[in-house]
Amino acid sequence: MKEYNLKTIKHIAEKVQLSVSTVSRVLNGKTKKYRISDKTSELVLKAAKELNYSPNLLARGLRLSKTFTLGYITPDIANPFFSRIADNVEKYARQKGYSVVLCGSEEDTNVEKSSVKILADRQIDGLIISPVSQEIQHILDLRKRKIPIVMIDRYFPDMGIPFVTSENYKGAFESVKYLIESGHKRIACIQGLKNTLPIMERVRGYKTALKEHNIEIDETLIVGDNFSEQNGYIETKLLMKKANSPTAIFGLSNLISFGAMRALKEEGLSIPNNISLITFDDLPYLDFLSPSITAVEQQGNEIGNIATKILIDQIETGRSYESEGIFLPTKLTIRNSVKKI
Amino acid sequence: MKEYNLKTIKHIAEKVQLSVSTVSRVLNGKTKKYRISDKTSELVLKAAKELNYSPNLLARGLRLSKTFTLGYITPDIANPFFSRIADNVEKYARQKGYSVVLCGSEEDTNVEKSSVKILADRQIDGLIISPVSQEIQHILDLRKRKIPIVMIDRYFPDMGIPFVTSENYKGAFESVKYLIESGHKRIACIQGLKNTLPIMERVRGYKTALKEHNIEIDETLIVGDNFSEQNGYIETKLLMKKANSPTAIFGLSNLISFGAMRALKEEGLSIPNNISLITFDDLPYLDFLSPSITAVEQQGNEIGNIATKILIDQIETGRSYESEGIFLPTKLTIRNSVKKI
C-alpha cells in the first residue's frame, strides 16, 4: 500500500504554479469576484481533481469561525424516542451541509455540563438539547457566546430559547379523560423526572382532567421520579400493594410503562381485566401486545426535523426565532388496554 | 445580556504579561519540560480560570493533526440494534476523551460514500462503520490515509480491517436446528441485504442446519432482500400465499420479523398455531407479546464497547489490531413462538 499524503491547497498551487489564494478562490467559486480567468480556473479544478483534493474542515472552520457542526445532547440515545429524533436531526442537518456530534447526558446534570463544554470547545455552530434538569446556567453561558440553541422535548419557558415539544398537557388530559369516561376513578400516574416540563405538564393534564370530573386528587397515586424502566417497575409493584390500589395506570413514558407491564406480569395481574394502562409514547410493538396498549403518540420525526430547521435558520440568518415554543399535537391511539368499568 | 468574547490563550498572555508559548505550556502541564517557574504557572492558571478560558479544539486539532473525534456511520440510527451500539460507542469514546460525529448511510452506498468523505474532511481520528455493501473503495481510501477503521456488525473478511460482529452462522444454525427439532421441515428464511456478511453467514447457518438434518433446501423459501420492516411484511404475505407454505419463519432481523408479524396478524394467522417464528435480534418487548417470541440475542452493548476500544487502541498505539475479527456469541432465548409438530 503506497503512502498517501493528504493534499492541500498548497500542493495544488505548486502543481499549477499559482498562488494559494488563487487556488482557494477558484475552489470556492469566487472567480468572478476576484477576476480569475477561465483558463486558470479550469487549470486549478483539473489539478484539484487529479490530486484528489479535499478541504481540511478544521482549517476552514478556524479561519471562518464556522464549523458546520451541530451538537446534539440527549439523555439516552438508546431510547427509541430519542433515537428517532436523532435520526431526523442528522438527516436534516446532513442535507443542509451540517454534521452532528452526538453527546449523551445520561440524565445527569454534571455529565450534561461537561458535554456542553466539549461541544463549545469544538466550536459548534448550534446546539440541540433535551436538558436534564432546571439547572441551566451552562446552557445560558453557551447562549452568551451567541451560539443558537434549540431545546427538544424538555424545555424552560420564557428564557428566550426556542423549543420543540409535544402538547403534553393536552395529551395527558385527553388520556385521563378517556380513562375517567371509561369509569376509572382511582388512576395512578407514574412520572418521569419531576422537574422537567413535559412531566410537569403531563401531571397538570392529569390533575385537571380529574378535577374537571370532580374526582379528588390522591397524591399517593402520583408516584415515580425518573424515566427509567426500573422506575415504572418498582412504582407499579408498590402501587399494587396499596390498600386501595388503582384501577388504571397512566405511564408517562415508554420505558416507565414497559417497567409497569413487567411488574404487572410478574404479579400475575392482567391488562385490562385487573388493571388498565395508558402510556405516553407510541411504539409499533404496542399494537402487537395482548392486549394492545392504548398510547399517546408523539411526533418524533417532526420534532427532530423542526428543531433542526429552526436551529439552522437561526445560525444562517442570525435572527433568533420569533415564537419561542412549538407544541406539536399528540394523538391518543385507543387500543385494548383500558377496561370499561 | 453582555457581550461575551471568547477568550484565547492570547488574552491570558496579555493579562499576565507573558508570552503565549508560556501560557500554552502551563495549560498543557508541560511546566517541568520547559522549566516554567511555579510562580508563573500559578499566575497563568489563575488568569485562565478568571477569564474562563477554554481551548479552541479546532486550532489544536489543526496544529496537532489530531482531533479526538471519531466517526460513526450507521445505516439506521432509529433501529434499536444500532442505537444501542451508538449509545455505547459514544459513552466509551467520551470516557476516553473522544467525541463522535454521527452519520447515516441510509442503507445506500452513495450516501455512505459522501458520509465517509465528510468525516475524512473533518479529520477524524478513526471510524466505526457498518458498511452498506461490498463496495468499499471509499473505505480503503480512508485506510490509505492511515485512519484506523473498525467495522461493526457488517464486515469484509481478509481485508485487514478489524471488525466486531456476532456469531451469525452459529446463531442461525442453532435457531434452525431448534426449529427442526421441533418438527419443522418447511422453514422460510427472510433475509436482509443479501451481500452483507451477517446475512450470508446467517443463511449459511440456516442451510447447514437443514442439510445436517437431511432436509432439502428449497430456494423459494429463502426470500427478501433488505432490512426493512416492509420487506418482512411483503415477503411474509407472499410466503403464506404459496401452495406449499412454510410452517416456520426465520426472520433475520428485528424489523424484518416485525413486518412478518404484522403480515401474519393481518392474514389472521396465529403464532405459533398456524406458523412458528424465530427472529434475529432480541428486544425486551418480545417477551411481552402473546405468544412471546423466541429470539437470537446479539450483544449490542458489547459490540459497541469493544469496537470503540479497539479503535481507540489503534489510534493511540498506532498498531493495527492483531486478530482481524471478533465474533461475539449469540444467545437463543426460547419463548413460545415455536410449535412442536
Next chain:
DNA sequence: ATGTTTTGCACAAACGTTTGTGCAAATGAT
C-alpha cells in the same frame, strides 16, 4: 571577579484555510 551552568521565558514558525489589498500587465480610449 570571572567563567560556567542553570533557570525562565520569548520568538517565530507551522498546521490549512480565506480574504483585503496591491501591483504589474493587458486592454481600451483619445
Next chain:
DNA sequence: ATCATTTGCACAAACGTTTGTGCAAAACAT
C-alpha cells in the same frame, strides 16, 4: 503615442494552537 482603465493574479495577515530553539538573567563554581 500617451494616459486611463480593466484584468489577473500574488502577498501577507489572520484564525488559535503547539513546540523547537535562542537568549538573557540568575545561580553557581572557582
